[in-house]
Amino acid sequence: MKPFAYHQPDQLPDAAKLLSSIEDSKLVAGGMTLIPTLKQRLASPVALVDLSRLENLRGITDDGATITIGAMTPHAVVAASKLLQTKIPGLAALASMIGDPAVRSRGTIGGSVANNDPAADYPAGVLGLGATIVTSMREIAADKFFLGLFETALEPGEIITAIRFPVPLRAGYAKLKAPASRYALVGVFVAKFTDGVRVAVTGAGAGVFRVAPMEAALSGNFGPSAIAAIKIDTDGLTSDIHAEADYRAHLVTVMAKRAVDAALS
Amino acid sequence: MGNVIGIGAAPKRKEDQRFLTGRGNYVSDIKRPGMTAGVFVRSPHGHAVLRAIDKSAALAAPGVIAILTGDDVADDGLGSLPCGWGITDAKGVPMKEPPFPMLAQDKVRFVGDMVAFVVAETPEQADEAAELLKVDYEVLPSVVGVLEAVRLDAPQLFADVPNNICCDWELGDKAAVEAAFKKAAHVAKLSLVNNRLIGNPMEPRAAIAEYEPGTDRFTLWTTSQFPHVVRFLMGALVLNIPQHKLRVVAPDVGGGFGVKQFHYGEEAVITWAARRVRRPVKWVASRSEGFVSDRHGRDHVTEAELALDETGKFLAFRVKTLANMGGYLSTFGPNIPTNLYGPLLGGVYTTPAIYCNVKVVFTNTVPVDAYRGAGRPEATFVLERIVDVAASEMGIDRVEIRRRNMIPKEAYPYQTPVLVQYDSGDPMGCLDGALVAADVKNFGIRKAASASKGKFRGLGYSTYVEACGLAPSRFAGRLGARGGLYESATVRVHPTGQVTVMIGTHNHGQGHETTFAQIVSEKLGVAFENVDIVFGDTDRVQFGMGTYGSRSLVVGGAALSKATDKVIAKGKKIAAHLLEAAEVDIQFESGKFSVAGTDRGKTFEEIAGAAYVPHDYPLEVLEPGLEEQAYYDPVNFTYPGGCHIAEVEVDPETGTVTLLNYTAVDDVGTVINPMIVEGQLHGGIVQGVGQALFENAVYDEGSGQLLSGSLMDYCMPRADHLPMMKVATHSTLCTHTPMGVKGCGEVGTIGSPAAIINAVVDALSHLGVTHVDMPATPNRIWRLLQNASLPVAAE
Incomplete structure (x- = not known):
């Protein structure tokens, strides 16, 4: 690890000021990706701004038609939330499938969404539910937030404070875990709203994406058979030592069916 | 007094008390006065000519004490890392055995091959300096699969190893097999791959070396399954350090699985560096480093x-x-x-x-x-x-x-x-x-x-x-082993009857401290808690080939059994004297020496006491003390x-x-x-x-x-x-x-x-x-x- 300055502000404006005033500074939330990167000397920020003292960024609130999860809320809290288990059980289930117990205790929803790892679980839930990313500066719709491999719409100095999820009629998530990393080889989040269905895929390509033909088919008939015959094109899908692109394409259909099953159960 | 816990019992493991309470003593736990930190610079290329190394920027970095490269190894006339087995082909031609320098010379041959060693005041300073080392590589094509490596046009790793074939080995009666295949009613065929594995013991490899100018002695603490073999291979064949001037300690080791049963170049480099910088040098591998350097x-x-x-x-x-x-x-x-x-x-x-x-x-x-x-x-x-x-x-x-x-x-x-x-x-x-x-x-x-x-x-x-x-040494020798494969144990009975065993195997998770104590407890009738097992230190243990090949109980346990037999035999002589009976009439059972057919007897503790306080003792025919040693070479x-x-x-x-x-x-x-x-x-x-x-x-x-x-x-x-x-x-x-x-x-x-x-x-x-x-x-x-x-x- 290379040396860096360490700041632990307890007010959001202070954190934002530190982040924008120190060049090459970085936020640390749960640190599940950043800390290993630092240890391998692959990143060398001048300063770390730790968000762990920002109590306002923690917790889950019921706003009626929406549920808001503070950016610093750990996965384990989301997984165990009675509110989410009742109103968006698919999202609680997704959180329960992330990593291992240590990762779920430290890792946060804001950190995961800001990092936008192409195989992370939360981006599928956020995009699949059409959530809103609330930041220190503005609100960003999920459809405009995820821009590809580790890229997001966040501006320099901008801090995610919460994610606001609309409550769907039904939602489900299914993933095939990469056996070593426990990231998604392919994960699919399916959500049914009164005005239609959203299907978001993670793990398969360079970033989370929606599958329009599946959304259309499921909007007409919300059951696994509606999408069983829908094949995903392998263009742009990832091939690596764990899974080839055509296998990932096949898994998108399989996981989508299982996500629908989960949403119906 | 505790109880005898013998063969067939399942006591909880003695060693788990310290492991489960965080009181183990692993190499990375050890700190020595004046200790420096070492970091290896490793090849990022699978195959490359090593054209030049420019140390200047790295040497100027804060805290840097020394930077050693293959040229320094050559200048000091140090040996190649030895191979312990020499196999031959069907015609009796020895395998090709190119040198394995502890720091690369002329060429690197795998990602992770060691190119330089940086010694600094702190690990962070060593890391910083390592990044400043300028290594000029001429990258060559790599070959990683065996099918590709034996092709005529494959990249050649060594100039004198044609087609990259080290040895074309065979076993069995080829003609008899061919004859049998001609008569066969059915022939089943199968092509398969046995996948490459990386052991990943929980504890990464680590080493500390120290040189004492006053005694001209070296101590190497290393994560090893066989410290005596490291002492022999490194001392005698690589660094030219006399065996009596080199102590190798393998303290608690967090898993081996074979990965830690080799003499690694890191051990030799660190020991050599400790003398050059006249300060202790410590290196602890990261997990990533283990992936590209553990065998x-x-x-x-x-x-x-x-x-x-x-x-x-x-x-x-x-x-x-x-x-x-x-x-x-x-x-x-x-x-x-x-x-x-x-x-x-x-x-x-x-x-x-x-x-x-x-x-x-x-x-x-x-x-x-x-x-x-x-x-x-x-x-x-x-x-x-x-x-x-x-x-x-x-x-x-x-x-x-x-x-x-x-x-x-x-x-x-x-x-x-x-x-x-x-x-x-x-x-x-x-x-x-x-x-x-x-x-x-x-x-x-x-x-x-x-x-x-x-x-x-x-x-x-x-x-x-x-x-x-x-393994049977004679048999192994015929197959090409360049060392013996016996094991040794010393059973030291203290004057109060407790027992310390010095054994040449190494416990790195297998529970030897428990298993071997059960053998002693059973055989000598001594309480289980009164037996301690010492291993992993060439200054404390007489000799040993270490732990691998499921040999600890089979070979080491046999040596221990034989040594306890010797203790009993000597105890009988002492008992015969004290009980005024013929030695043949002395029985030993359940921790008691007694005269057959009588109720006269002496406890194991009494015999141990007599051996160390020999006032009433057959000193003319028997040495005092109760400590026996056995070497066992399996048949x-x-x-x-x-x-x-x-x-x-x-x-x-x-x-x-x-x-x-x-x-x-x-x-x-x-x-x-x-x-x-x-x-x-x-x-x-x-x-x-x-x-x-x-x-x-x-x-x-x-x-x-x-x-x-x-x-x-x-x-x-x-x-x-x-x-x-x-x-x-x-x-x-x-x-x-x-x-x-x-x-x-x-x-x-x-x-x-x-x-x-x-x-x-x-x-x-x-x-x-x-x-x-x-x-x-x-x-x-x-x-x-x-x-x-x-x-x-x-x-």
């Missing part, structure tokens, strides 16, 4: 053929293997795919003729050496897989074909056509026991239940034998074996294989501590599960980059991958070890991969699948199903 295991490509008569009797077995050695010869490297592989191809069967040819091949990868099982899992996998292939092709039940060819219990000792003679065994008994324990008769019901969920269930058998307890290997049965379920939609049930009935000879044996079997099986389903070291051909270089990409088996296992022993006693023990450290790893893959193939056999290479990953299974002869009902 890897397995990595074979094999073609096998089994000849059978019309009844399914095996007539002959022919195996041709290309074995990957990596970039250099490691300590045991060439021995593993030859001497520990070919002689096991007989398995538990009466196959009369066997021929094995192994081409040992250099590639631009981490050197390959022993990993738990070492050669024997590879042999078992080839044999147990082709037996299933033959059974399937001939329409004979898989259990039945095994029975028809198995060596009957009465036929032991059994001489195989491939050097080894099994002393004892009962493979049929193990098979029968396992069939019951695995509830094979109700498998059909379980298979149907899986089918009703759209899943394919399969059952797989592995009836296997291995050779361990390495044969031991041959544990057994039957493993795996039951798996395949999800055809995703290709995922789930291990549902696992049953092992093993013959490990006498069991000293059943709890520890069970733990060894569990751990061994899990490592076999890892190889069969998850683990795979993958290199990029051309660049030589390790693509599976972290625990994010290299999948170690985890608790949630595993079912509860049923393990049991069905033991016959070894006829030549003092206690009848056979060893149990590796059996699980040797028996299990074949059982699991046989189960996966069984699950998919209705689709025409005849073989699955390891690891049976979801992607690989799905691909097989795409190519299978029948359509898969995925809906």
